[in-house]
Amino acid sequence: MAxxxxxxAKKSNTVKLKFDTSWxxxxxxxxxxxxxxxxxxxxxxNGEWQKPQSKKYFDTINPATEEKLSEVxxxxxxxxxxxxxxARNAHEKVWKKMPAKERAKYIFRIARIMQEKARELAIIxxxxxxxxxxxxxxxxxxxxxxxxxxxxxxxxxxxxAFPNRQTAPLGVAAQIIPWNFPLLMAAWKIAPxxxxxxxxxxxSAETTPLTAYxxxxxxxxxxxxxxxxxxxxxxxATGAAMVNHPDVNKIAFxxxxxxxxxxxxxxxxxxxKVTLELGGKAANIIFEDAPIDQAVxxxxxxxxxxxxxxxxxxxxLYVQESIxxxxxxxxxxxxxSLIVGDPLDKNTDxxxxxxxxQLDTIHKYISIGKxxxxxxxxxxxxxPGKGFFCRPTLFTNVAQSNRIAQEEIFxxxxxxxxxxxxxxxxxxxxxxxxxxxxxxxTDKGSKIFNMTKRMRAGVVWANTFNKFDPxxxxxxxxxxxFGREGGLHGLLPYVxxxx
Amino acid sequence: xxxxxxxxxxxxSENGLEKKSGGKRVEVLKTYKIYIGGQxxxxxxxxxxxxxxxAGKKLANVCLSSRKDVRDAVVxxxxxxxxxxxxxxxxxxxxxxxxxxxxxxxxxxxxxxLMAQDxxxxxxxxxxxxxxxxxxxxxxxxxxxxxxxxxxxPVASSHFNFSVPEPTGVVSIIAPQTDSLIGLVSxxxxxxxxxxxxxxxxxxxxxxxxxxFAEVLNSSDVPGGVVNxxxxxxxxxxxxxxxxxxVNATIYCENNAAVQQMIREKSASNLKRVFFYxxxxxxxxxxxxxxxxxxxxxxxxxxxxxxxxxxAGGGY
Numbered sequence: 001m002a003x004x005x006x007x008x009a010k011k012s013n014t015v016k017l018k019f020d021t022s023w024x025x026x027x028x029x030x031x032x033x034x035x036x037x038x039x040x041x042x043x044x045x046n047g048e049w050q051k052p053q054s055k056k057y058f059d060t061i062n063p064a065t066e067e068k069l070s071e072v073x074x075x076x077x078x079x080x081x082x083x084x085x086x087a088r089n090a091h092e093k094v095w096k097k098m099p100a101k102e103r104a105k106y107i108f109r110i111a112r113i114m115q116e117k118a119r120e121l122a123i124i125x126x127x128x129x130x131x132x133x134x135x136x137x138x139x140x141x142x143x144x145x146x147x148x149x150x151x152x153x154x155x156x157x158x159x160x161a162f163p164n165r166q167t168a169p170l171g172v173a174a175q176i177i178p179w180n181f182p183l184l185m186a187a188w189k190i191a192p193x194x195x196x197x198x199x200x201x202x203x204s205a206e207t208t209p210l211t212a213y214x215x216x217x218x219x220x221x222x223x224x225x226x227x228x229x230x231x232x233x234x235x236x237a238t239g240a241a242m243v244n245h246p247d248v249n250k251i252a253f254x255x256x257x258x259x260x261x262x263x264x265x266x267x268x269x270x271x272x273k274v275t276l277e278l279g280g281k282a283a284n285i286i287f288e289d290a291p292i293d294q295a296v297x298x299x300x301x302x303x304x305x306x307x308x309x310x311x312x313x314x315x316x317l318y319v320q321e322s323i324x325x326x327x328x329x330x331x332x333x334x335x336x337s338l339i340v341g342d343p344l345d346k347n348t349d350x351x352x353x354x355x356x357x358q359l360d361t362i363h364k365y366i367s368i369g370k371x372x373x374x375x376x377x378x379x380x381x382x383x384p385g386k387g388f389f390c391r392p393t394l395f396t397n398v399a400q401s402n403r404i405a406q407e408e409i410f411x412x413x414x415x416x417x418x419x420x421x422x423x424x425x426x427x428x429x430x431x432x433x434x435x436x437x438x439x440x441x442t443d444k445g446s447k448i449f450n451m452t453k454r455m456r457a458g459v460v461w462a463n464t465f466n467k468f469d470p471x472x473x474x475x476x477x478x479x480x481x482f483g484r485e486g487g488l489h490g491l492l493p494y495v496x497x498x499x
Numbered sequence: 500x501x502x503x504x505x506x507x508x509x510x511x512s513e514n515g516l517e518k519k520s521g522g523k524r525v526e527v528l529k530t531y532k533i534y535i536g537g538q539x540x541x542x543x544x545x546x547x548x549x550x551x552x553x554a555g556k557k558l559a560n561v562c563l564s565s566r567k568d569v570r571d572a573v574v575x576x577x578x579x580x581x582x583x584x585x586x587x588x589x590x591x592x593x594x595x596x597x598x599x600x601x602x603x604x605x606x607x608x609x610x611x612x613l614m615a616q617d618x619x620x621x622x623x624x625x626x627x628x629x630x631x632x633x634x635x636x637x638x639x640x641x642x643x644x645x646x647x648x649x650x651x652x653p654v655a656s657s658h659f660n661f662s663v664p665e666p667t668g669v670v671s672i673i674a675p676q677t678d679s680l681i682g683l684v685s686x687x688x689x690x691x692x693x694x695x696x697x698x699x700x701x702x703x704x705x706x707x708x709x710x711x712f713a714e715v716l717n718s719s720d721v722p723g724g725v726v727n728x729x730x731x732x733x734x735x736x737x738x739x740x741x742x743x744x745x746v747n748a749t750i751y752c753e754n755n756a757a758v759q760q761m762i763r764e765k766s767a768s769n770l771k772r773v774f775f776y777x778x779x780x781x782x783x784x785x786x787x788x789x790x791x792x793x794x795x796x797x798x799x800x801x802x803x804x805x806x807x808x809x810x811a812g813g814g815y
Contacts, residue, residue: 472660
């Protein structure tokens with residue numbers, strides 16, 4: 001009895017942070033005045049703004065306020081055909097004939113102008129997509145611009161890329177991008193394609209078309225020959241028209257695994273090449289010897305970066321049993337400290353959920369998690385009354401078979417599971433149809449490489465998470481797709497190798 | 500029958516023992532079985548088919564493998580992935596070399612079988628030596644292609660970042676129908692050189708060499724399950740080989756548009772990697788390259804922070 005009493009009296013030597021003190025941040029909003037958004041955007045085809053033959057326009061809204069920002073043209077089948085023809089024409093007559101070093105200089109130009117307009121692009125990215133300005137300013141825009149700069153330099157060096165092989169461009173690439181990193185995904189798609197001598201028809205995502213059109217303005221300003229890059233907008237039907245167009249040689253898609261499978265089926269019986277960058281349910285593993293505070297920061301960044309709208313988000317956390325209690329407590333503390341709100345505020349950690357539909361999906365999964373018997377914990381923060389917001393949430397007592405541990409939620413929701421041994425956690429981590437990314441936290445070097453080698457995923461972060469770079473290949477194993485974007489390996493999806 | 504007994508009756512005693520040499524020896528025929536998990540079972544279905552050569556000679560009672568045989572083979576192949584991919588690349592190199600050694604020693608048998616399957620003697624000899632040389636070629640690649648296709652990536656942040664190829668897992672292969680030995684070897688070698696395991700459906704009309712090649716594999720230190728070879732009809736089995744959710748990639752070598760379309764459609768179930776080698780002439784000595792190995796490799800990129808202690812300068 002005495003011992004128990006003594007134990008109870010002994011205080012924990014870790015200080016619990018108090019976040020309900022007088023520490024508050026004043027609003028620090030970025031100014032909208034540094035950005036220009038037109039009232040209406042037409043399709044960017046053959047270097048010109050063209051009215052859609054579909055005659056349709058759709059609104060794009062600010063998900064943080066639900067206010068309309070602009071309206072953009074919806075490309076129908078005839079518009080897609082026009083764009084593909086422009087791309088084909090530019091490929092045959094101009095782009096594939098141009099000396100590679102000249103091609104390079106156009107792409108360098110694009111990168112430079114993006115840097116010059118970085119602030120404007122960041123503001124529009126946050127307005128249209130809901131992501132915190134800190135992220136669009138410090139990550140999305142610079143990384144997108146760097147991607148162009150990196151691949152520009154490859155254009156006249158392709159003969160060194162693949163031993164004993166010459167490269168030839170494929171022709172016209174149809175590229176379909178998601179709404180989570182609108183400008184960055186456009187850069188990931190366009191830069192390697194045009195550096196290798198292909199021409200492009202790119203479709204932006206339905207909810208986030210604006211920065212792609214800003215990029216179109218930049219491309220015009222860079223004097224890129226007309227038709228080399230065509231940018232259109234629309235929803236699934238537009239994408240289908242692109243995939244099914246008979247004069248397209250290559251399809252590059254980033255999005256859901258379901259749509260990726262539809263595309264794989266749609267190109268059956270054709271010679272179209274395809275690369276797919278699809279969903280994920282990344283395992284993030286913390287061993288008991290890990291530097292815990294650093295790991296907790298990494299886990300928070302891993303799941304709450306960009307509201308969790310990240311295909312490689314560390315959404316399945318595996319904590320070694322011996323430290324589960326303290327890790328969960330620290331995660332909950334840290335959750336409380338996250339600032340949720342105005343995406344344009346420089347202090348905001350978590351902005352707006354990209355759309356009403358996505359918010360509904362996230363809510364659906366939260367209620368599934370509760371029904372499955374997992375314990376939900378959400379931040380007690382206030383969220384704005386207007387707009388689409390979701391409190392950062394985590395689930396404990398999650399079973400491997402629970403849907404919230406198996407399916408991609410694509411929102412700020414973390415599932416926490418526990419393990420005892422290395423073999424057990426490898427088994428659990430790899431028990432997923434996905435294989436995009438993974439993470440491991442431990443202080444022991446040999447254990448890091450044991451884990452990183454055995455985890456079936458295309459990108460593995462050790463003692464870090466959600467890091468990206470133009471030189472670093474990105475892409476999945478298994479049902480997370482195939483093909484790589486970034487680095488030397490990112491050239492391969494856009495070339496034919498000839499001996 | 501009566502005639503035969505009468506003719507040889509002088510040499511045979513009443514109890515059937517040979518009195519003196521000179522009697523006609525009855526040849527021992529080979530039972531052609533399939534190869535799963537390092538064992539030689541018959542097909543679980545109990546079915547067989549009898550391929551014939553151009554002259555109408557029946558080649559053998561060959562196992563007509565079933566969907567269940569495909570599933571058993573995939574189980575064996577999956578079970579062998581971690582051991583095989585976990586071996587040192589140098590060790591895999593030695594084992595592929597060992598396959599070539601065993602094949603060299605059984606050249607005569609393969610030439611005979613190829614000839615029984617309508618290949619001319621000259622071409623059969625060429626095909627067998629080419630198959631041996633191709634195995635030696637890929638044996639040498641086992642511990643070298645990684646260096647050619649890896650990269651240390653100069654990321655802008657303070658991280659050590661590198662990309663390396665890793666085997667994709669289990670590969671289902673519908674082997675070339677015409678060049679039944681060199682085609683088979685040419686598609687299996689790069690897949691296993693890269694650390695994958697495979698389930699192979701042999702040429703339907705010319706299956707003999709494939710079964711004998713399984714015997715070569717079995718005596719070459721190739722662990723059971725790494726290569727599984729079935730005989731049967733692509734028309735029946737191809738769809739199951741592409742449908743299976745525990746197969747990671749599929750290789751198909753014929754220029755049949757309908758089958759290619761079927762493979763692409765079915766491969767979507769779990770996003771298999773699909774490769775059509777329908778333009779390759781396997782008898783060409785140049786129809787080999789590390790790019791065949793790379794087809795069934797995934798690129799894994801690993802990130803790790805590099806400590807940046809304030810005030811610490813460069814090392815030089």
